[in-house]
Amino acid sequence: MAFKIAVSNQKGGTGKTTISVNIAAAFEAGGNKVALIDADPQGTSVRWVTSGENTLPMTVLSLAPAGRGIGGEIKKQDAHFDVIVIDCPGNLEDPRIASVLEVADFCLVPLSPSPADLYSTVAMIRMIESMRAVRNPNLSSALMLNSVNGKTKMREEILKILRAEEIGEHLLDSQIAQREVYRQTFALGTTIHHHNRYLKGLKEARAEIEKLVTEMAQYIASTRATGAAAHG
Structure with a gap:
C-alpha cells in the first residue's frame, strides 16, 4: 500500500506545486x-x-x-506505488481537499516565511485538525518554510505565533531557500533531481529537498510510533 502525502495550503504563492513535484522526484x-x-x-x-x-x-x-470523488480514485492507485504525492487545490472551499485529506497519511503545509502567511494558514491547520478528529485519525501533518531568504530569521517568529495561537502544528527544521533554479527547472520541464546539466544553485537545492524528505520521513515515523504506543 502506498504512503500518501498531500501538499496543501489555501494561501497562494507558497510553492505548493514546486514542493510537490520536487519531493516526488526525490522519492523516485x-x-x-x-x-x-x-x-x-x-x-x-x-x-x-x-x-x-x-x-x-x-x-x-x-x-x-x-471532483469530490478524488479520494476514491487515489485509493485505487494504492497497490501500484510506494509513494503517492498529491498536489492539492489552493482553495479550502474546493471539496477535493477534504476528499484527499480523508485518504492521506500525511499533509505537508508549505508557507512563506512571514507572520501574515502563517495567520492565513490557520484555516488550513484547523481543517487538518477537524479531519483528524472526525474522519482520518491517522492523518499526521507538519508545516515547512519555503522561499526563505538566507538573511531572514523567521523561524522563531513563526514558532512564537504558533504558541500564541495555541496551534500545536509541528514546524519542520528543513527550509527551502528562494532560488532561481526552481523556476528554471520548471521552465525546462524537469526537476531538481532529474536535471543533469549545470545550473547555479542546483546542488544546494537538491541537498535541501533531500533534507526535507529525510526529515519528513523521520517525523512521520516518530508520530506513528507515538500513536501506536498510545493505542497499545
Whole structure:
C-alpha cells in the first residue's frame, strides 16, 4: 500500500506545486515507485512534468476531474506505488481537499516565511485538525518554510505565533531557500533531481529537498510510533 502525502495550503504563492513535484522526484530518485497526482484544476503539476524534452521516470496523474470523488480514485492507485504525492487545490472551499485529506497519511503545509502567511494558514491547520478528529485519525501533518531568504530569521517568529495561537502544528527544521533554479527547472520541464546539466544553485537545492524528505520521513515515523504506543 502506498504512503500518501498531500501538499496543501489555501494561501497562494507558497510553492505548493514546486514542493510537490520536487519531493516526488526525490522519492523516485531514492528508489521508490512514485505517483505524482495533480488534484488542482489548474493542472500546473501535469504541465510541469510533461512539458520537458525528456520523459521523467515517474507517473503523473491528473485526477482533478474526479471532483469530490478524488479520494476514491487515489485509493485505487494504492497497490501500484510506494509513494503517492498529491498536489492539492489552493482553495479550502474546493471539496477535493477534504476528499484527499480523508485518504492521506500525511499533509505537508508549505508557507512563506512571514507572520501574515502563517495567520492565513490557520484555516488550513484547523481543517487538518477537524479531519483528524472526525474522519482520518491517522492523518499526521507538519508545516515547512519555503522561499526563505538566507538573511531572514523567521523561524522563531513563526514558532512564537504558533504558541500564541495555541496551534500545536509541528514546524519542520528543513527550509527551502528562494532560488532561481526552481523556476528554471520548471521552465525546462524537469526537476531538481532529474536535471543533469549545470545550473547555479542546483546542488544546494537538491541537498535541501533531500533534507526535507529525510526529515519528513523521520517525523512521520516518530508520530506513528507515538500513536501506536498510545493505542497499545
